[in-house]
Amino acid sequence: MKVYHVPGTRSIRVIWLCHELNTPLEIETIPKFDAAFKASPEWRAKSPTGKVPVLEDGSIVMYESGAMVSYILDRYGPGRLVPTDPEALALYHQWCWFAEATFARPLGDIIHHTVIKPPEERIAPLVPDAMQRARLCLDGTEACLVDRTYLLGDAFSAADIMMGYSMMLAERTGVLTDSHPASQSYFALLQEKEGYQAAVAA
Incomplete structure (x- = not known):
């Protein structure tokens, strides 16, 4: 599982959660997250709005941090950090x-x-x-x-x-x-x- 990361952005949520779950995560920091990068066809294929984070896990590509949190919990942390009541x-x-x-x-x-x-x-x-x-x-x-x-x-x-x-x-x-x-x-x-x-x- 890999997250495309820019310091100070919502990718913090993904990295933090994986740390809490002790779930392996590859962090690919984007060195120059400028307008040209955001508009590039390669990046827009991953993130339609050009934003971060993007999460890749096999064939799954996600670009909403809240959805990533839910997905990671469902797949790698069932029963953890979520109440059952x-x-x-x-x-x-x-x-x-x-x-x-x-x-x-x-x-x-x-x-x-x-x-x-x-x-x-x-x-x-x-x-x-x-x-x-x-x-x-x-x-x-x-x-x-x-x-x-x-x-x-x-x-x-x-x-x-x-x-x-x-x-x-x-x-x-x-x-x-x-x-x-x-x-x-x-x-x-x-x-x-x-x-x-x-x-x-x-």
């Missing part, structure tokens, strides 16, 4: 989707219009609204974490891996501050995990 499983799925579809979206807007896009393409008025939306997401996460260690309680799950990357973005964009102390403590705990450290260092 139906109510806990419902919350698990909700947090996985929330981390990417809801929380990461405004964080991505902030990063694109402050860092990634060329200055002439940035739309500065979008940033305050994105900050507000991201903080609203963090408010909900904070309320959950006030009385628990991880998103689902005392047990670490793959939902925390999904959320961990979003928390990393929240810290980098200035959304995660001491106004959300439970969330700060939670992210600090995630950062102590060997799997997180290995993924960030890759």
Whole structure:
């Protein structure tokens, strides 16, 4: 199994998960992830939108990090890092989707219009609204974490891996501050995990 990796991107989730599962993973770091590479026919054949990560496992090619997490758990980690209780499983799925579809979206807007896009393409008025939306997401996460260690309680799950990357973005964009102390403590705990450290260092 191989993941195409760019440091600081969602491939962190895949590397972290495989570390937690002790599942072998080849990491191919893309040395120059520029516009020409993203638009190349070879890369677009793997990733239609030109983004990372891409996961290859035999004939399987995937380009959504959340789907990769689910696939790896199903194939290489059945019964691990996912609750079996139906109510806990419902919350698990909700947090996985929330981390990417809801929380990461405004964080991505902030990063694109402050860092990634060329200055002439940035739309500065979008940033305050994105900050507000991201903080609203963090408010909900904070309320959950006030009385628990991880998103689902005392047990670490793959939902925390999904959320961990979003928390990393929240810290980098200035959304995660001491106004959300439970969330700060939670992210600090995630950062102590060997799997997180290995993924960030890759």
